[in-house]
Amino acid sequence: MTTVTGAVAPSAPARAARWWRHDLLLLPVLCLLDLFTASSVVIQSEPVGPVRQWVQVLAAVLSIGALWWRARAPVAVFGFQCAHGVAMWFLVHDYRPWVGLIVALYTVAALRPLVVSAVAFAAACARSLLSALDSFRVEPNPGARAGEFVVTALMFALIYAAAWAAGSVVRRHRRRVADLERERRLARAEAVALERRRIAAELHDVVSHSVTVMVLQAAGAARISASDPERTREALLHIQQAGQQAMAELRRLLAVMRAESGPAAGGEPGPQPRLDDIEVLLTSMRCAGLTVTMSVSGSPRPLDPSIELAAYRTVQESLTNTLKHVGRRACATVHFGWQERVVLLRVDDDGTGGDPGGAAAGLSTGNGLVSLAERLERVGGRLVAGPRPEGGFRVSATLPVAQRGDVVAVPGDGGVPAVG
Numbered sequence: 001m002t003t004v005t006g007a008v009a010p011s012a013p014a015r016a017a018r019w020w021r022h023d024l025l026l027l028p029v030l031c032l033l034d035l036f037t038a039s040s041v042v043i044q045s046e047p048v049g050p051v052r053q054w055v056q057v058l059a060a061v062l063s064i065g066a067l068w069w070r071a072r073a074p075v076a077v078f079g080f081q082c083a084h085g086v087a088m089w090f091l092v093h094d095y096r097p098w099v100g101l102i103v104a105l106y107t108v109a110a111l112r113p114l115v116v117s118a119v120a121f122a123a124a125c126a127r128s129l130l131s132a133l134d135s136f137r138v139e140p141n142p143g144a145r146a147g148e149f150v151v152t153a154l155m156f157a158l159i160y161a162a163a164w165a166a167g168s169v170v171r172r173h174r175r176r177v178a179d180l181e182r183e184r185r186l187a188r189a190e191a192v193a194l195e196r197r198r199i200a201a202e203l204h205d206v207v208s209h210s211v212t213v214m215v216l217q218a219a220g221a222a223r224i225s226a227s228d229p230e231r232t233r234e235a236l237l238h239i240q241q242a243g244q245q246a247m248a249e250l251r252r253l254l255a256v257m258r259a260e261s262g263p264a265a266g267g268e269p270g271p272q273p274r275l276d277d278i279e280v281l282l283t284s285m286r287c288a289g290l291t292v293t294m295s296v297s298g299s300p301r302p303l304d305p306s307i308e309l310a311a312y313r314t315v316q317e318s319l320t321n322t323l324k325h326v327g328r329r330a331c332a333t334v335h336f337g338w339q340e341r342v343v344l345l346r347v348d349d350d351g352t353g354g355d356p357g358g359a360a361a362g363l364s365t366g367n368g369l370v371s372l373a374e375r376l377e378r379v380g381g382r383l384v385a386g387p388r389p390e391g392g393f394r395v396s397a398t399l400p401v402a403q404r405g406d407v408v409a410v411p412g413d414g415g416v417p418a419v420g
Helices: 012-038 050-069 074-091 099-111 114-133 142-224 229-260 275-287 305-325 368-378
Strands: 291-297 331-338 342-349 382-387 393-400
Touching (some): 050 099, 074 099, 142 305, 305 368, 305 393, 368 393
Parallel strands (some): 291 331
């Protein structure tokens, strides 16, 4: 069984705790950076009173502290940063905050759609015009004020563009990661579903045939137990053989699943049924009362193991359905037609079993031919099933022939019917 493992995504509380620890370190650093570069608390060009200093410190703490909620409400935090900068421009001339706005713009670009982040970028550039207007106040040369205004506006526009571009790159990367994770989950679910269908088909093939034979033999033994003890004993022996065969196939299937689940499972899977085993299958069907003949035309060609298994299961399912739905006294024919590139497999019954709906009719799941068609499709084959015009039922399969050196021995080779 295929096992798919992947990294476990951290839970929401774990992500929140990690974000909380990072902000405890990041926000104080951003606050100091804002005070060093945008206020007169540290670098004083003129004497500043303690009241104005504390106002700038509190304004910086308020601006950077709002970033605590940037991941939960990025647009609201960005709007607060814009409003905070405008208010500081009118109220506190010695403080021009910009660090909080850049971080908020980056967060909006990283967490919100492109249209929203583009509007935020335009709003940030518009707010930067207020900082550029300071050039008219601080530039002593009137002729240089216009140039200073343009240079300042372009500088802030480039800074905001870098923050917006970095956030957009992060957003696209996260979207690609999310898409890959979604595709991986879908592929994992599809692989699990395919594996379940494959195992279900194998179990159906293994159990359905053996249980059908055992039920029919038990029903026959019950009818003749008093009048013919010897035949009853033979029927019980056939039941024992069918049960042993079923257990052997189940052990093989479990060994295959353990081998596919990983090297730690250990053990070698048993051999898969092959065309060489069809005569054993036909013998068990004859013991159950079905009259089966087989013929071969053309020259047998080598088949891959998966195709041989599909051919074996086609014969097994077809004959088992004949026992279930037609009866033990039905006549069935199996024909292999070997061609250059394909082998045509046909199983017919005459529809005259005598006891349709008998002891084995309730064993049908209704999914045998559907699973068989899926099996043949996986190996490049095709299945057609339906009633025959002359009566009875026909199952036809077309399977590809592999190009290998060995020739597969088929019972009844040379076109001689094997009469049961």
